[in-house]
Each structure stands twice: as structure tokens, then as C-alpha cells.
Amino acid sequence: MKKPDPLANAEFRRVAQAIRGRIRDGTYQPGQRLPAAPALAQELDSNRSAVERAVRVVAAEGLLTTRQGSGAYVSRIIQTITRDGTARYQKAKREEASGPDGAPARGAFEAELRRMGLVPRNVPSVRREVPPSEVAELLGVSADEVSVVVRDRRMYAAPAEAAHNDLGTPVQIATTYIPLDIAGGTVLEDHDTGAGGMISRLAEMGHEQTRISERIRTRTPTPEEAEFLTLDLDNRVYQLTHIAWTAAGRAVEVTLHILPASLWELSYSWDIDS
Known part of the structure; x- marks a missing residue:
């Protein structure tokens, strides 16, 4: 069995935190579409795999919504x-x-x-x-x-x-x-x-x-x-x-x-x- 890569886990968590931070500070506005995964990976100095995993995590937290074939969008309501x-x-x-x-x-x-x-x-x-x-x-x-x-x-x-x-x-x-x-x-x-x-x-x-x-x-x-x-x-x-x-x-x-x-x-x- 392939062991989890701790560096890969650390990277997607770093990316997820960066996305959260940009939502919280208003860099990404409510309703705004996030850049596509390749562009977002370049923007955050990361890789596509880490970005896609991070987006799924942040979406599960309610800060993003994902639309099949359309991408990820900042939720219009980000407060609880x-x-x-x-x-x-x-x-x-x-x-x-x-x-x-x-x-x-x-x-x-x-x-x-x-x-x-x-x-x-x-x-x-x-x-x-x-x-x-x-x-x-x-x-x-x-x-x-x-x-x-x-x-x-x-x-x-x-x-x-x-x-x-x-x-x-x-x-x-x-x-x-x-x-x-x-x-x-x-x-x-x-x-x-x-x-x-x-x-x-x-x-x-x-x-x-x-x-x-x-x-x-x-x-x-x-x-x-x-x-x-x-x-x-x-x-x-x-x-x-x-x-x-x-x-x-x-x-x-x-x-x-x-x-x-x-x-x-x-x-x-x-x-x-x-």
C-alpha cells in the first residue's frame, strides 16, 4: 500500500488556507468565480492536484460552491x-x-x-x-x-x-x-x-x-x-x-x-x- 505523502498533505492544506484567507480579506468577492485550477495553481505557486483537493475542502466548509462544468465560486453568504x-x-x-x-x-x-x-x-x-x-x-x-x-x-x-x-x-x-x-x-x-x-x-x-x-x-x-x-x-x-x-x-x-x-x-x- 502506498503511504500518504506528508508533503502533499501539507501543500493542499497551505493552498486551502490561502483560499480561505483571500475570501476572508475580500480578494475573492462573494459570488466571484475562482480562477481555473491551472491558473489558480500558478497564482498560489502550487500544483493542480493540491488546488483541486483544497477547493473540495473549502467547498465542504461552505465558503465555496462548485458547479459541474463551470468551476468554483465564492459563496454569497460566508458567515454562519x-x-x-x-x-x-x-x-x-x-x-x-x-x-x-x-x-x-x-x-x-x-x-x-x-x-x-x-x-x-x-x-x-x-x-x-x-x-x-x-x-x-x-x-x-x-x-x-x-x-x-x-x-x-x-x-x-x-x-x-x-x-x-x-x-x-x-x-x-x-x-x-x-x-x-x-x-x-x-x-x-x-x-x-x-x-x-x-x-x-x-x-x-x-x-x-x-x-x-x-x-x-x-x-x-x-x-x-x-x-x-x-x-x-x-x-x-x-x-x-x-x-x-x-x-x-x-x-x-x-x-x-x-x-x-x-x-x-x-x-x-x-x-x-x-
Whole structure:
């Protein structure tokens, strides 16, 4: 067996660090295409093999995106987005994140991005369908017939100065399942549920969420997820399963969030019983 070459390993790490440095100091701007591997190797006084390996590493970290047949591009968002699993369910925290016009954020995702100076974009679709068996079990609905309303969102983040028609960078897939007997024929079947989002509408309908559970694991993306999130198939995503119950103990929402692990930080805090 051929032994690893320590000099080759050291070289690709040096190149990766040089690329990171040029992104961080603005030499390579967000959205800019990097020079092709031979040119970049010459620019960094290296070799093509080390450059190609370094690009893969930096792309896995989320600083670059690679496009088949097109090359490597600096990610338009290079800071980490924090998903605050505590503050996002506190009404006062959501209302703090108002936009330039003073309007309150329309849900936790928008509030989180606004705190970072980013503009949220959301392409929703709404449908009724037969739920997956594990979702049906959690919600206590039938897995053999149409029994849920599905709110499926493709979520983007754009710089504050982005044009209105610029969707920005895809950052999340969120698929929400709500029992049909709760959501059917209500505003929850509209694309825009208004200020405060779905949580506020459920509360107004008598289904206030009082307890949540979130299960998190990492995995590789499916081909569909990788295509939308502009990831390589060997990158990692968080799969976060969110379940919400009312005080009466009924589960009224199950949401599956798919988030690029290189782009997101998951934050939680709670008081410890003395």
C-alpha cells in the first residue's frame, strides 16, 4: 500500500488556507468565480492536484460552491447563520426583529436573518397529501389517506442590498405537516400566513403550542436536496425534526428542516432546575 505523502498533505492544506484567507480579506468577492485550477495553481505557486483537493475542502466548509462544468465560486453568504432554538419560539424575540419599514418579522426564519442584516426569500407551496407513516404516528392521523396539510418551503437568504427579484442563496428546505382537521380551509393553506407566521395563526385558532421537541442528526443530502442547496453529494446536512404540542397534549405540527451543516449553527439554552 502506498503511504500518504506528508508533503502533499501539507501543500493542499497551505493552498486551502490561502483560499480561505483571500475570501476572508475580500480578494475573492462573494459570488466571484475562482480562477481555473491551472491558473489558480500558478497564482498560489502550487500544483493542480493540491488546488483541486483544497477547493473540495473549502467547498465542504461552505465558503465555496462548485458547479459541474463551470468551476468554483465564492459563496454569497460566508458567515454562519445561527438558528436559535430558544429565541425563535419566544414572541418578544421575534418581534424585536422588525424590518426597515418597522413591520414585524413573519416568522422565526425571517427574524433570524434580519438580525444578521440579511433579507429572507421564501418560495412556498401548499398541498394536501397522505403523510409519511412516521409523521402520521406523531400527529395521530391516518397514514392511509389524505390527512395533512403540507407547507413546503424553499428558503433563501440575500444580502440587504440585493435586488427584489434576486432570490439569493438557498439555505434551507422546510416541510411542515399539520393535521387536516386543523388546517383545512384556513389561512394555513395560504402561501402567506401573515405576521408571526404559522405559530401565531395556530394560537389564534385555539392550538397554541406549549411544548416542542427537536431531534437532530447529520447525513449526506439526497440528490434533490443537493441540487437545490448547491451541495456536493458528499457534503453534510442537518436533518432537524421539529414536533410541537398543545397544552392538551396534541401534536399539531411536525416540520422537517434540511440545513447545510457548513452554513448553519444550532443554538439552544435552558434553565437548570436547582
